Amino acid sequence: MEKRIVILGAGYAGLVCALQTRKYLNSSDASITIVNKHNYHQLITLLHETAVGARSDRSLRIPLQKVLHDKNVEIKKGTVVKLDPDAKQVKLENDETLTYDLLVVALGSETEYFGIPGLKEHAFTLKSLNQARLLRAHIESCFARYPLEHKRELLRFVVGGAGFSGIELVGEFADALPRLAAEAGVPLELVEIYNVEAAPGILPGFDPELVKTAEESLKARGVRFMTGVPITQVEPGLVHLKSGDTIESETIVWTGGVRGNQIVVDSGLETDPRGRAKVDEHLQSVNHEDVYVLGDCALILNEQGRPYPPTAQLAWQMGAACGKFLYHDIRGGLKEDFKPNIAGAIASLGRKEAIGKIGKSFKTTGKMAYFFKDASNYRYLNKIGSVFTNR
Structure with missing residues (x-):
């Protein structure tokens, strides 16, 4: 039967x-x-790329019918x-x-908000293509508004959480912001990126040598790290930290759990x-x-x-x-x-740069690590019988 x-x-x-x-x-x-x-499969491990306009959201959307059309599987939206x-x-x-x-x-x-007041109501998250599209539109709006309003908080971007998702996002931010600033006619030196993490350091539990490489790379591109400092409250335009400090920002993205x-x-x-x-x-x-x-x-x-x-x-x-x-x-x-x-873990740090550990001991950085990350994506797509569409 x-x-x-x-x-x-x-x-x-x-x-x-x-x-x-x-x-x-x-x-x-x-x-x-x-x-x-949805009637499509989402490549959510690449959402950070489309969130800042580095990759088309269409390229992360695989129609289920395309993958399952000859498998005799009923698709119910x-x-x-x-x-x-x-x-x-x-x-x-x-x-x-x-x-x-x-x-x-x-x-x-x-998303786990850990009971932090205002975080759910006032922070962006990055768990779907629609959320990535919303964040991208907001970021572009901030740059478009600045020449008219001259509010520094429009050019101050806060990413809460420094695990893999948070680090990959700030890496994309670091690479995309110069382009966005130039397009809007905004001086790049006015743009600020903060990465706030409650743990003592970024990428908790990851290889210390690779963590150091990631931190140096991101700092060189303007990322400001605030570690060991939990977020305690978020209000519209204002992030409160346990240290008593605050960050005025129109953009907070929560990747913390x-x-x-x-x-x-x-x-x-x-x-x-x-x-x-x-x-x-x-x-x-x-x-x-x-x-x-x-x-x-x-x-x-x-x-x-x-x-x-x-x-x-x-x-x-x-x-x-x-x-x-x-x-x-x-x-x-x-x-x-x-x-x-x-097989390992690889975190991208923006366009064509990454850190990773393959197997138990092989460490890789830079373009080679990014190649391994791309290869893992293609391996998965091959498994489901699909390919990347155009960016």
Whole structure:
């Protein structure tokens, strides 16, 4: 009898899961429905590039139909509002209800604001193409307004958080601001970029030698780092710091943390305090074995018992593994435990420059590191059967 598989989310984990599942199972084994709020897949690891106009947002948008057109996978555009694992139902925003035999939850994460007053209301975030487009339009507006209003806060840009997302964004800022200033006829020396981080240094937990390289490169291009200084409050045009200092700015972008999807928390799946679903060695919910949880909304622990950081490579590896697990659920056989193979970590520092660690010991910087980052993007696109469009 045909099983009904429903996959929620067409991000890195969900899309790869759909492709791999159909690779192993034909339509007589299972129907596959993938639900996504947009009719396209987003390359969110490159959002920092389109946020400052370095790459067209169209190039980060891959139509789902293009990838899945011959895979016999139903694409349903919709927003999930509720999961009911006990009833095996998913409710969508338009009041449509889907039923399933096996469910894959890959809904991604939400921004963690840590209870900082005003941060959610007054800061930009960078978790979708629409948010990137909004930020880009705002930045361009700031430069266009300055010759008319002469407010210094229009040319002062604050990025909260100095993890990979924050550093990649300030790197793009550093490379894009000279162009934006020239186009608006604004003296470049008036433009300021601040990167504020609560931890003692940038890129917490990353290789110290590479961190030093990144910091030197970014400082040379005008980035001002404020580390060990948490943001305590944000008001319109004003950022308050724990040190008592304030920064007047019309632009604050928050990249300082993520948490699990609230829909998962509300569903009754067992989660940790950060809202990530607890899963077993086969990526199944610990209290609902017919529900798989992948990507940023799943809690995956490393050998030291610490959560893996949410990355695209971890997400699509989970998606690929889940395809095999679904095959065994329907066809039988033993499941192998999921064991991530983290090839390394690379952070771009702007146009054609990056730092990275490949494997356990190989370090790379500059253009070579950027080449490795580009190569990892092409590797992923090859896996899903797509290519970059024109910038």
